[in-house]
Amino acid sequence: MTPSEFSHKPVMFEEVMGVFAPLASGLIVDGTLGGGGHSEGLLAREPERIILGLDRDLSAISAARAHLATYSRRFMAIHQEFDQIDGALAAACETDSAFCKAPTGLLLDLGVSSPQLERAERGFSYRLEGPLDMRMDPSKGQSASEILDSISLDDLTRLLRENGESRFARRIAGAMLKGRPYQSTVQLADVIKSAIPAAARRTGGHPATRVFQALRLRVNNELEKLHVVLEKAFDLLAPGGRIAVLSYHSGEDSIVKSLFREQVTGGCICPTRYGCVCGAVAKARYVVRSKAPSKEEIEGNPRSRSARLRAVEMLSPNGPGA
Ligand SMILES: C[S@@+](CC[C@H](N)C(=O)[O-])C[C@H]1O[C@@H](n2cnc3c(N)ncnc32)[C@H](O)[C@@H]1O
Structure with missing residues (x-):
């Protein structure tokens, strides 16, 4: 670049x-x-x-x-x-x-x-269609979609809860596991959105914001x-x-x-x-x-x-x- x-x-x-x-x-x-x-x-x-x-x-x-x-x-x-x-x-x-x-x-x-956020192929943004990667160093470790492939419901719920998504953590985590495997960022963002009750969807920002941030923190330790x-x-x-x-x-x-x-x-x-x-x-x-x-x-x-x-x-x- x-x-x-x-x-x-x-x-x-x-x-x-x-x-x-x-x-x-x-x-x-x-x-x-x-x-x-x-x-x-x-x-x-x-x-x-x-x-x-x-x-x-x-x-x-x-x-x-x-x-x-x-x-x-x-x-x-x-x-x-x-x-x-x-x-x-x-x-x-x-x-x-x-x-x-x-x-x-x-x-x-x-x-x-x-630039990390804006390049779709890095997979950090829920708004841009790209692979669900999120690694700051793509040559090392597991991508977000690989982590989601093997994470348990309890572990994912805890991750979301500890990193800011407390209200619907278990519900979102359940939906995320059901929607596996993930090919793309937007696919995951849609699953997160549909897991939130309709009334809650109308308030606050996009529910994927905090979930993506929590996943990114885990992917990159x-x-x-x-x-x-x-x-x-x-x-x-x-x-x-x-x-x-x-x-x-x-x-x-x-x-x-x-x-x-x-x-x-x-x-x-x-x-x-x-x-x-x-x-x-x-x-x-x-x-x-x-x-x-x-x-x-x-x-x-x-x-x-x-x-x-x-x-x-x-x-x-x-x-x-x-
Ligand atoms: C917010 S940007 C920094 C912008 C910079 N201060 C500037 O003025 O352009 C954060 C950068 O830190 C890097 N980064 C995040 N965690 C890191 C880590 N554990 N070790 C080294 N670099 C890291 C990211 O790859 C990213 O390029």
Whole structure:
């Protein structure tokens, strides 16, 4: 895919630039490179900055490499999943010694990019007729239709319930299993729609939206990988290093919120009115506790509407100023 075919508007662009603004030099890992929109801003704003971009989608890697070719001295893109951040850093260091340092930043802009969503053959969209695939890396793992071929009713009901479709989860899951096997996205969307009582169909958005999102999370193991990358980043980042995460789903956001809180409180469980008396030491501080896009941004880019930005800064293990 050429850069002009890969068009994705970076979400909360200025807010993300603001998080990393104090880190003028150093190495920032963009764990979800996509079209490289955020990375481009980070490179353009600071001439000393180095970016290692990761994406599990090879078409995003090729598009970002072409798009950011002018920064090739300070930019490297690797086709890798972000939970393998440690391995990717080692590989980057082996290729170019400029990348042999502890990262000072990590950016995660979760979910799918516009080109992934808009290309029917990727199977992410219930509106576009295509194979029911949904893999961000189509060379690995099982597609959505393969997962549906073997999933049990209980497992599918739980998946839908845990990821937002609570009202009719069992009913939809039953209908989905009856409708197997699936050749296409639209075939599944029709089955989901007809499983919902007529009165409920008239309210809210298309019932397939949340079901497709739940399936996508499972196909790509998204929540598990988010947990792993954040735990690794807390150890990998140098003191003063910053982590920013843009999430688009309550399941993602609650992982970010709870892991960040653990770092900021040092795991302290004392009631806040007493202060911490259990000796817990804060490992991070909030930079952005929680922020949504502005009304203007949502109007200009409706896909940003569910975004939530959170960011922390890692502290020195020996306390401030150590
Ligand atoms: C919302 S887009 C990022 C857009 C990017 N910030 C920009 O400005 O163009 C998310 C990207 O993250 C990638 N991605 C999602 N989960 C990933 C993971 N576990 N490891 C690596 N890349 C991932 C997707 O393939 C997609 O290209």
